[in-house]
Structures are given as structure tokens and as C-alpha cells.
Amino acid sequence: MALRPRLRGGLNAVFWELWSRMEFLTYMGAVFEPLSLALLVGGTIGGLILGATPGLSPTMAVALLIPFTFHLQPAQGLILLGAAYTSTVAGGAVSAILLKIPGAPANIATAIDGNAMARKGEGARALQLSFLASGVGGVFGVFVLIFLTPVLAKWVLAFSFPHLFWLAILGVTIIGSLDTKSFVKGLLSGCIGLWLSTIGTDDIYGVPRFVFHDSLTGGINIIAALIGLFAIPQVLDMMAKGRSSAVIEALEVPRHAILSAVRELISRARALILGTGIGTIIGIIPGVGGQVAGLVAYDQAQKFSPERDKFGSGHPEGIIAAESANNAMVGPSLVPLLTLGIPGSPTAAVLLGGLLIHGIFPGPDLFTTHAAVTWTFIDSMLIGQILMATFGILTAGIAAKISRVPMPIMAAAVLILALFGSYSVQQSMGDVYVMLGLGLGMYGLQKFGFSAAPLVLGLILGPIAADNFQTGSMIAAAQNGPWVYFFTGWLNILLIAMVLGSIAYSFWINMIVPRRKAQAQKAQAQKAGGQGHD
Amino acid sequence: MMKIIAGALVALTMTAGSALAQSYPDRPIGVAVSYGAGGATDFQARIVTMVAGNEDMLGQPMYILNKPGSGGRVGWNWFATEVDADGYTLSAYNVPHFIAQSIKGGVKYDVNSFEPIANWGSDPAVVVVPNDSPFNTIQDMVEYATNNPGKVTLSGAGLFVGHHIAALQLEKETGAKFAYIPTKGGGAAAMKAAIAGDVMGGINNLSDAFRAREAGNIRILAVADLQRNEEFLPDVPTLMEAGYDVDDSSVNFRGLMVPAGTPQDVIDALSATVPEMFNHGRVVGKMAAGGSPMKVMSREDVQAMWAERQAFLQDLLAGL
Numbered sequence: 030m031a032l033r034p035r036l037r038g039g040l041n042a043v044f045w046e047l048w049s050r051m052e053f054l055t056y057m058g059a060v061f062e063p064l065s066l067a068l069l070v071g072g073t074i075g076g077l078i079l080g081a082t083p084g085l086s087p088t089m090a091v092a093l094l095i096p097f098t099f100h101l102q103p104a105q106g107l108i109l110l111g112a113a114y115t116s117t118v119a120g121g122a123v124s125a126i127l128l129k130i131p132g133a134p135a136n137i138a139t140a141i142d143g144n145a146m147a148r149k150g151e152g153a154r155a156l157q158l159s160f161l162a163s164g165v166g167g168v169f170g171v172f173v174l175i176f177l178t179p180v181l182a183k184w185v186l187a188f189s190f191p192h193l194f195w196l197a198i199l200g201v202t203i204i205g206s207l208d209t210k211s212f213v214k215g216l217l218s219g220c221i222g223l224w225l226s227t228i229g230t231d232d233i234y235g236v237p238r239f240v241f242h243d244s245l246t247g248g249i250n251i252i253a254a255l256i257g258l259f260a261i262p263q264v265l266d267m268m269a270k271g272r273s274s275a276v277i278e279a280l281e282v283p284r285h286a287i288l289s290a291v292r293e294l295i296s297r298a299r300a301l302i303l304g305t306g307i308g309t310i311i312g313i314i315p316g317v318g319g320q321v322a323g324l325v326a327y328d329q330a331q332k333f334s335p336e337r338d339k340f341g342s343g344h345p346e347g348i349i350a351a352e353s354a355n356n357a358m359v360g361p362s363l364v365p366l367l368t369l370g371i372p373g374s375p376t377a378a379v380l381l382g383g384l385l386i387h388g389i390f391p392g393p394d395l396f397t398t399h400a401a402v403t404w405t406f407i408d409s410m411l412i413g414q415i416l417m418a419t420f421g422i423l424t425a426g427i428a429a430k431i432s433r434v435p436m437p438i439m440a441a442a443v444l445i446l447a448l449f450g451s452y453s454v455q456q457s458m459g460d461v462y463v464m465l466g467l468g469l470g471m472y473g474l475q476k477f478g479f480s481a482a483p484l485v486l487g488l489i490l491g492p493i494a495a496d497n498f499q500t501g502s503m504i505a506a507a508q509n510g511p512w513v514y515f516f517t518g519w520l521n522i523l524l525i526a527m528v529l530g531s532i533a534y535s536f537w538i539n540m541i542v543p544r545r546k547a548q549a550q551k552a553q554a555q556k557a558g559g560q561g562h563d
Numbered sequence: 564m565m566k567i568i569a570g571a572l573v574a575l576t577m578t579a580g581s582a583l584a585q586s587y588p589d590r591p592i593g594v595a596v597s598y599g600a601g602g603a604t605d606f607q608a609r610i611v612t613m614v615a616g617n618e619d620m621l622g623q624p625m626y627i628l629n630k631p632g633s634g635g636r637v638g639w640n641w642f643a644t645e646v647d648a649d650g651y652t653l654s655a656y657n658v659p660h661f662i663a664q665s666i667k668g669g670v671k672y673d674v675n676s677f678e679p680i681a682n683w684g685s686d687p688a689v690v691v692v693p694n695d696s697p698f699n700t701i702q703d704m705v706e707y708a709t710n711n712p713g714k715v716t717l718s719g720a721g722l723f724v725g726h727h728i729a730a731l732q733l734e735k736e737t738g739a740k741f742a743y744i745p746t747k748g749g750g751a752a753a754m755k756a757a758i759a760g761d762v763m764g765g766i767n768n769l770s771d772a773f774r775a776r777e778a779g780n781i782r783i784l785a786v787a788d789l790q791r792n793e794e795f796l797p798d799v800p801t802l803m804e805a806g807y808d809v810d811d812s813s814v815n816f817r818g819l820m821v822p823a824g825t826p827q828d829v830i831d832a833l834s835a836t837v838p839e840m841f842n843h844g845r846v847v848g849k850m851a852a853g854g855s856p857m858k859v860m861s862r863e864d865v866q867a868m869w870a871e872r873q874a875f876l877q878d879l880l881a882g883l
Contacts (some may be wrong), residue, residue, distance in 0.1 A: 092600035092629075095609060099849070186759040230633035230669075232747045235722050237669060246640055247632025315755060316748060370778050371755045375599060378751065382606040388852030392778025455630055457641070496747040504762060507716045507742035 050176045053411075056404035060412050065108050068101075069409055072112030073416045079113070080120020081428075083256050084450025086133045087117040088375040095383055103387035103399075107406040110383045112413040114376055115359055119163040119417050122352055123428055126155045128443055130260045130450075134251055134320035135355035137485055138327035140259060141208045142340060142347030149343050156425035157290035158345050159352045164418025165294070166305045166353030170360030171411045173309050174367075181313050181361065182368035188314050190501035191515045195524035196314065197494035200321055200486065202531040203328040205539070208341050208482040212539040215483045218474070222487020225249055225467075226495075233499050244459020251320075253451040253460040254467055254488055258481040260447040261468020267440035287422055297346050300330040304350035308357030315365045315373030316497075320489050324482070326354030332534065360410065367391050367403070587650055587829050588623045594819065595646075595654040597638025599631040602749055603686070603768060604817055607855050608655045611683045614843045621836055625653070634721045635660050636670050643672035648822040650829035653680065658816040658869065663723035663876050674873045675823060678830055681837040682818035682860035682868070684850070687788035687811065688729040689772045689799065690717075691757050691781045692764040701785040701805045704764060708739035716742045718753040718765040723880070726753070726766040729787040729813035731879060736807045757781055768815065769795060770854045787813045795854065812875050816858070818865060834862035 059065060072094075079090040090113050098106030121132025126143035139159060146155040173181075188196075204219030205212045228239040229248025240246055294301060304326040311322040330350030331340040340347050363380070365373040370391035372378035384391060387402075395403045434442070451464035471481055505514035515521060594612055598604045609627055616624035630638030639661050642654040656677065665673040690701055698704040708715040719726030722745050730743045746752040750768050757765035758780045766787075767775075773795045775781045783799050786792060788811045791801055802809040819837060821830060840846070841859045850857050860868070 088600055092605075096613065099613060186755075189756070189759060189761040230636055232633060232721065233745050235634065235636075235664070235667065235669070243640065243644070243671075247630075247637035316752070365755075369755070369758060369780060370774055371751055371758070378602065379600050382609070385606065385853035386610065386849055390774045390777055390854065392774070392780070394778075456628055457630070492747075500744060500746055503742065503744050504716050507714055507744075 046179070047176055050178075052400070053175050053404050053408055056401060057408050059104060059401070059405040060108070060409045065105055065405070065409070068105055068109045069112050069413055070416065072109045073116045073413055074420060076113040076116030077120040077123070077417065077420060077424075080117035080132050081123035082450065083124050083128075083130045083132055083260070083446050084252055084453050085117070086252055086454075087114055087121075087135075088379055089454070090114075090117045091376055091379045091383075095379065095386070098383055099386065103384075103389060104402045104405040106383060106387065107380075107402065108409040110380055111406055111410045112416075114380070115167060115356070115410055115413040116417040116420075118355055118359055119160060119167070119352070119421060122159040122163065122348075123156065123421075124446075126159060126348070127152060127428065128260070128446075129263055130443070130446070131255055134255060134485070134489060135323050135358075136351070137255070137482055138323040138351035139348055139355075141327070141351075141482055142342075142344050145341065145343030146345070146348070151343070152428075153426050154290060154293075155343075155345070155348055156428060157287060157422050158294060159348050160418045160421030160425065161290055161294050162301060162304065162349040162353040163356040163421070164414055165301060166308055166355075166357035167359055167414035167417070168411060169305045170309055170312060170357040171407065171414060172360070174360035174363060174410075175407060178364055178368060181364045184313055185315060185365045185369065185371075185373070187520060188316075190497045190504065191518075192520050192524060193314070193316055194494055194497040194501055194515070195521060195528060196317060197490045197497065199524060199528050199531060200325065200490045201494065202528055202535060203325065204483045204486050204490075206331070206535055207324065207328060207486060208480045209478075211478060212535070214477075214479050218479045218481075218483040219487040221474075222484040222489075223491040224487075225254070225484075226488045226491025233496060242459075244457065244462060249463055249467070249488065250451075250454055250460050251485075251488065252454045253464040255485060256447045256451050257464035257466070257468035258471045258485060260443055261465065262472040262475050262481070264440045264444045264447070264468075265472050267436050267443075270436060290422070293345065294349065297349055299333060300346035300349040301353050303330050303333060304353030305357045307350075308354030309361050311354070312358030312361035313364050313373075315371060317493065321486075322358045323351040323355040324486055326350040332538075356414065359414075367395055587832055588621055590651065591623050592621065592625045592650070593628050593652045594625050595628045595630050595638055595642050595652060597630055597632075597635035597642075597655070597657070598749070600629050602631075603770065603855070604655055604657060605629060606853070607684055607817060607850065610849045610853070610855075611841050611846050613849075614840055614846060617843075620840050620843070621833075628652075634664070634724065636664055639664075640671045642822060643676040646822050648824040648826075650821060650825055650833065653819050653821055653833075656816075656818055656820045657724075659728055659813065659872050659876055660724050660815075662869065662872050663728065663880065666873075666876055666880050667723055674869050677820040678823055678825060679862055679865035679869060680819040680821060680830070680833045681841060681862060682816055682858060682865050683841045684817040684855055685858035686725075686768045686770055686815040686817070686856055687786050687792065688725045688766050688813045688815070689769050689786045689796070690729075690764060690784045691754075691767055691772050691775070692784060693757060693760040693781060694779070695760070696764065696782065698764065698784065701800075701802065701807075704784065705733070705737050705739050705807070708741055709737065712740035713742050715739075715764065716744050716762040718744045718746055718756040718762040719767070720750045720753050721745045721747075725768075725813040725815040726750075728876070728879070729766050729809070732787070732809045732813060733802065733807060735879070736809055754781075769856060773854050787811065792856065794851075795856065812872065812879075816860075816865075816868065818860070830862075 079085045091110050094113055121136035122139045125131040125136040125140035126147050129140050129144035131137045131140045143155045205215040209215035230237045230246055307326040308322045327350050330346050331337045362374050365371045366377045372381045389399050451460045505511040596605045596608050612625035615621045630641050646652045664670050692698050750771050753765050754767050756762045772783050785802050786799050787802050838859050
């Protein structure tokens, strides 16, 4: 009985806290002022186009827009940046689905099933599902930002070096099962990726590793690698086929009704919920970000799906999980920035610049002194997500027609895009050579049944694991040693348990289950054979 | 048709002729930044170059080229070896970073590979602690580190950057031993570690620390400069005032430079105009709003500062 008033008091406090966050509605009007709305629409459409261009990552797109905000009011400048951030992340899905070139690391998982669907002539359906899922995930993410920012600020600080290390290891455990028929080949691809990630001058000790040429001093640029690993094998494939097939392969693009895409999304709620949830959680953790959100969500959606065997051959749930995750991450990824002034991702770092330039310092007074600017910015992201989904869906049919382009032209176009994209990342020919080298290597590996996605995941996770381990070890050496530092505390233990669970699951599903199936089949065959003798 | 083409050709040759006659610059100028988009150097470089296109300045816009990697080594290697010395590609410098890196070796540049144009900013290193830290003064921290060698963890943006230099100087002066923790992800990651209490303290940029303190996230114990910063941190003592003979050698100077071998008249043209550009009212206003301390220095002053840092760092890093 004593609990009840306390409970009621607590609930009341929570209610009032949430109610105070309803303030965001007050500033909704500012988003619909003519100039603001024009910037929002322009930023969204421009962002979709930039995002669909391979080599132009969200970070780059936002950085390019910063000088334009010099001439705008603070709120309007941020509207432009927020809209561009939102829509470049979603726009990356277009090239991932149609060309199998992920626009940014966030869209890698989308390329796996999205492109398989496009090849089956379902490009329009894949794009519609992708934008719808992005919209739903994105709106949820912004709501989390609106209502839970104060709570989540503590969560941000809870993640330290050992936890980020274990998180990266958790990512490593899903490598083997990602987009591959063979568990062992998946693991091998992952190892190649992890090795590639060690190339370059080590950021912490300043020691060069595997640097045989100047252009490798800075390591392998992830965007250049993405383009090479995904686009080049495809170009070579297209060229090889172009010679042998006299008939130009023109894929039919049947129109796909938007309403049926909505219905399909609802019927695949499991993937949507998983993707949105995982994207939101990963988004909050500084230093991990959207690069892995899509891949982790894809992997989980596959594990929980009864049709997990169909993943990789064009299963809509793969797209839904990946795209809802990478847009759900957008809102929460701003929590560390808005509460602590610490950018949790490179894109957030650029947004911080956009804030500072107008004399706005992130921190507690962001929601008091600068409430008008902050809330207008957040509101514009909310509207931006909806606009992005709408524009994307409306143009999906037109964009999908790209699949009708004859194969030789397509191969040439993709090659040009790949060269342009890898050069433009940091205006460096070195990146172009790296892109071509990795692409040729990947083409060879694909002939032996290896795939690019686990390799890229290794390339992304390698530095996260290594750097956090190195820094963590240094702190551990000054404190109570590595055992205490890496293996105690509830968050470490929880993450280690998840790592062990993930390994056990992989072992079960990839080693035990197939063997049992084989045994059962054998037994059945024997039984059938035995019956035959009677 | 031919007439139009001929007309166009004539027009082209005429503009080309007048451009040749006109002095430098006749096309946009690139500014390489050896750090990623969104970092402090990138952010400030974008502000200080924004009026370059004004008629009374260079008359041509400056655009930013990001060449990040390995604490700046990638960008400066590229700048020292690949860039035409024609004045159309400049680079931002960070002192003491590039000088310390060249002394430690493994890079393709040293202080003689570049010619300074002008300096725009100086960001001193400050010592920060989490809000709940037991250290209330810098003396508390040094005393604890003296009694517990290697136990005081201090985060900073990397090895041989200003933050690390300040820690080394403080160790050398006091005889205390710190555990300097370089974080990947630059000053922001180092600051996060300090706010969250992952480390016992940190050395960070004055500008970032000022904002973090305004937000109520950390306390600032001391600044490694010759004078207090009256604009942003009038209440924070210098290390000198606290009784430690640590000078301003760790101050992070930012400015523009060209590769060695650039024609003298181009260097002269740039070093005459660029300081004016840095002092432009709009630039100063934006820099102040962003909490970025400015220090405009002429080419001659920067040359002297580089030479002084080179001698000092060679001495400090000799034993490491």
C-alpha cells in the first residue's frame, strides 16, 4: 500500500516530463513559413539526389551545405542541414537497390535484398518499401529524440571504451552469417575485411601498418572501398554477359501500387519493429552510428524470420529492416550532440559546426534560451522524414526504370559513377586505385562464392574494436588491469552475454541444424528405400 | 555559325590575355584541411576563408579540400609532395602538430617544406576534470599524480598534438607521471571520456572546454598559456600562475601556408591580403560566436613562431 502513492507520484512526474516535451508542437508553425518550407523541400529533394550519388555520403552532403547557412537565420540554416541529413541517408538506398552500389555504409544491407528484387523486376516495389520503412523508422527516431532526450543523455555516457569494444565484437559475431551460403566463407571474407582495416597509419600510436604506397598512409577509405567492392564486380559481370548474350536484357518494370506497398509494410511489421528498435538503440551510442545499424538490423530480421532462407535472394523484409534502422538512427544520433555537445557521428560533427556558427552552444540551455531554434530544427526533421518518404515513393516508379537501360550502357555508366564517386570522396587518385584494386580482388573472390557484405562489415568493425581496445587497455593499465576493466560492470557482462549468445546461435543454426536436417533426410531416404524393398 | 565560334574564340583569347596580364589569383583557390569535415580546424577554416571572394580581398573564392587521416599526416604528406607550388592550393597548418610529427619521423615534410602565409587562431590547451572529480585545483592533481605515478589518466586528442605536448611539459616540470590516453576521434572523443569520467581528467582545446563548461559538464583547472584568456575564461589560472614553469608551447596555432617553392610574388600577394581577410568584421563575428579564439599573425611573426617551436620540440621530444 505504501508503494502506491510513490508509484503514482513517479508516474505523475514522468507524465509531466513528457507533457513538457509536447512543447515541440508549439514550434511546428515555424516550419511552415514560406522560406523554411522551401528550404525543407529543397533540402529533401537535393538530399535524395546527393544520397543516391555513390561517393557522396551524408557527412559530405551536410558539409557542402554549411556555407549556405552563413546567409540564413539559425533555424532556417538548421532546417536545411537537417533535411539534407535525413534524406541523404534514405537516398543512398536508391543506388543500393538499383545499382547494388550502397550510397553510404548505412545502405550496405539494403543492397543485398534490394538489388536482388530489382533484378527480379521488382525495383519499384523495393524502392517504395525502402522509402516507407525509412519514413516510419525516421519518424519514430525523431519522436525518441523529442521525448526521451534527457533520459538518454545518461545512456550516452554509460558507453565507454570497453563497451564499444564488446559492441564491435558483437558485430563481428554476425559476420559469418551475412549474405552468404557458406558460414566458413562468410567468416573468411570478414577476416579479409578486418585485415584490410589495419592498413594505414595507426591513429593512436602513429605507427604505419601495411603501408607499401603513399596513397595507403591514411588507410582504406570506407566509401572508396564500398564502391569498389560492390560496383566493380558487377561491371565486370555485366561486361562478361554483354558479350555472350546477343539480346539486350531489358527488365520489365511493372507499376506497383503505393497502397499495396503500405499494406505489405504492415504485414511485415516484425522486420519494421526490429529495424526501428535496433536503429534507435544503436543511434544513441556515440562512435558506432548508422554504419552498423542497417547491418545489425538486417541480421536480426533474418534470424527472427521464419523465411530466413530466402534472405539474400530478394526478400522484402531485408530491405525493410535495413532501411527502417538506418533512418531510425538519425534522430537519436543527435542526442549526444544536443545534450552534451559531443557529436556522436561525423555528420553530427558537421551539424555542430552549423550550430556554433550561429553562436548556439549545445547544452541544457538549448531547450530553454534557444528553444525556438532547437525545436524548429527537430520539428523540421519530423516533417522532413515524412516529405522524404513521400517524394521517394512518388519517384520510385521513374527511378526504377533505370533497370531498363541496356546492359553495356549500364556497365559504362556504373563504371563512370564508380570512378567519379571514389575520386570525389577526398579528391584523391589514390582512392580510385584502391577502389579498382579492391573491386578486381572482389570479382575474383566472388567466383569462389565469397560476398562483399561480410568483408565490408569487417572493414567497418575492425577499427572500432581495435581503437577502443587500445585506448581501453591504456586506461586499464593505469587502473586495476584489463580483467577488471573489460569484464566487470553490468554493461560489460550484458554485452559479453550477447556476444556468447550470438556465437552459440550461429553455431546452432549453421552447424547443428544442417547436420540434423541431413540426418533426417538420410533416415527418411533409408526408410523409403527400406519400404521399396518390401 | 562560324561567326559565333570565331567570336567566342576571340572573346576567350581576350579574357585569357587579360587574365595573364592581371596578377594572381585568376581562379578559385583550394584550401586543404588535414582533418575531417566538422572538426575544429575544418570549421574555422570554412569561416576564415568565407570572404576571400570579396573584391577588396583576393577577388576569388576559397574552397575547402578535406584530406583527413593519421592525425593530419595524410593531408600534409599530400600537400608537401603532390601539390603544385603555384598558389592555387593552400593548406591549413596546425602547430605544434605538424612540427612534432616531422621531428618524430615517418612523414615526408618538415618545417622547411612549407611557407607560412598568416595565422588566424590560437587555441590553448586546458586541463579539465569531470564535475565530480576530487581534484579542485591543478595542484591537487599534480600532488596525486606524484604520490601515485601513472595512475592519473588524462585524455587528449592524440600523440604529439598540443594536448600531449602540454602533458609532457607538465610531467617534465613537476616530475609527476601521468597516464596520457590518446583517443581516436580527436578532441570530441577525448572530451566525452572526461565528461563521462572514463578518465580522471583530460587536456583539451580551450574553445571546446569553454563550451563544455558552459553546458555544465566539466570543470577547468588550468590553461597552458602565458596569460589568462580574458575573453572566455577569465577565472582560470595559467599553469605559470599555479607555480609550474609551463609556457605556451602547446598552444594550437592555426593558419594558412603554401608549399616551399611557391613564387615569391604569390607569397607576397597572399601574405598582404590574407591577414586582412582574417580581420574582416564578419569573420571575427562568426569566430567569436563559435567560441573560437582568434590570433591574427603576419607571415614574419609565424616564421619566427615556427622556428621557435621547432627548437623547443626537438629538445622536449629528444628523450622519447
